Amino acid sequence: DAGVIQSPRHEVTEMGQEVTLRCKPISGHNSLFWYRQTMMRGLELLIYFNNNVPIDDSGMPEDRFSAKMPNASFSTLKIQPSEPRDSAVYFCASSLHVYEQYFGPGTRLTVT
Amino acid sequence: RKEVEQDPGPFNVPEGATVAFNCTYSNSASQSFFWYRQDCRKEPKLLMSVYSSGNEDGRFTAQLNRASQYISLLIRDSKLSDSATYLCVVKRNNNDMRFGAGTRLTVKP
Numbered sequence: 001d002a003g004v005i006q007s008p009r010h011e012v013t014e015m016g017q018e019v020t021l022r023c024k025p026i027s028g029h030n031s032l033f034w035y036r037q038t039m040m041r042g043l044e045l046l047i048y049f050n051n052n053v054p055i056d057d058s059g060m061p062e063d064r065f066s067a068k069m070p071n072a073s074f075s076t077l078k079i080q081p082s083e084p085r086d087s088a089v090y091f092c093a094s095s096l097h098v099y100e101q102y103f104g105p106g107t108r109l110t111v112t
Numbered sequence: 113r114k115e116v117e118q119d120p121g122p123f124n125v126p127e128g129a130t131v132a133f134n135c136t137y138s139n140s141a142s143q144s145f146f147w148y149r150q151d152c153r154k155e156p157k158l159l160m161s162v163y164s165s166g167n168e169d170g171r172f173t174a175q176l177n178r179a180s181q182y183i184s185l186l187i188r189d190s191k192l193s194d195s196a197t198y199l200c201v202v203k204r205n206n207n208d209m210r211f212g213a214g215t216r217l218t219v220k221p
Contacts, residue, residue, distance in 0.1 A: 031207050042213035043156070043199065056208060091155055099144065101209065103155035 002026070004104035006092050012110045018080040021107045024073055025094030033101060034067055034077050035091040043091070049075065082111045115139055118200050118212035126220055129190050133215045135183040135200030144203040145176055147185050149196045150214065156199055159185075190219045 005024040013019055025032050033048040047057040049069045057067070064083070069075040079086055087110050093101040118135045125131050137145075145162040160167065162174040162183055173186040183200055200212035 033207075033209075035211075043211040045208065045210070048207055050207060055206070095207070099146075099161060100158045103157070105155055 004092055004094055004102055006090075006104035006107050008107060009105060010108045010110075012112065013082055014112055015083055016081045017111075018078065019082045019086075019109060019111075021077040021079075021090050021092075021109070023075045023077070023092030023104060025075070025092070026096075026102055027073065029094035029096045029102070030072075031095045031101075032069060032075050033093040033095075034075070035093065035103075036088045037091060037106075038088045046077070079109075082109075084111045087111050113138060114213070115210045116200055116202050116212040119215045120213075121215040121217070123215065123217045124220060125190055125217070127190060127192060129219075130186065130188050131190055131217060132187075133185045133198055133200075133217075135185075135212055137181050137183070137200075137202045137210075139202065139204060139210075140181060141205060142181075142202045143205050145174075145183050146201040146203070146209075147172075147174060147183075148199040148201055148211070150199055151196045156211075159198070187217075190217075192219050192221065195219045 007022045034046040037043045046059045047067045052069045067077045089106045091106045093103040095101045116137050147159040148156040149159040150156040162176045166175045171188045175184045195218050197214040197216045199214045203209045
């Protein structure tokens with residue numbers, strides 16, 4: 001079975017550029033989560049969707065960040081404009097039941 | 113103060129040792145509790161759920177104390193392959209899961 005798929009796996013961009021991260025959840029899962037992980041702050045929940053509807057985006061750091069889930073099999077996290085402090089590993093996770101979230105391999109973002 | 117606090121670590125132990133990790137949470141309305149494991153430069157994966165009565169999975173034992181808002185993970189007879197970061201996770205009354213910063217364990221030969 002294919003797990004959660006994220007692309008790209010690595011992204012290096014310059015400050016001010018737009019960055020789009022992509023996620024394909026496990027087929028049949030109805031919840032999708034975006035996390036950010038840094039050494040300083042650990043793993044932070046940015047936003048999550050239930051049945052493609054955003055439920056809680058209180059973790060989104062600021063207006064430069066936006067997330068969409070146009071259908072059950074695809075989600076994007078966009079940063080515009082990007083800043084060096086956005087450098088982190090961004091994980092997407094999906095779940096069907098509340099007990100376990102399945103994480104993708106992550107996107108390592110570096111903003112110079 | 114973070115919602116989920118863990119031992120800072122790192123823990124460096126010899127093979128065969130018993131090691132325990134602790135975690136406290138601040139939201140008394142939290143409903144479910146888990147331990148996740150994260151290997152270096154990999155994604156987190158569920159290790160085990162934590163039940164009020166305590167539960168065991170092979171060499172791993174998890175305990176929950178709701179009154180003290182405290183969770184623990186005990187690893188017996190540690191193996192080299194247990195080296196990883198262990199994340200304490202607390203779920204609120206929806207799908208919102210909060211992760212601790214993690215405790216790094218290194219098991220040495």
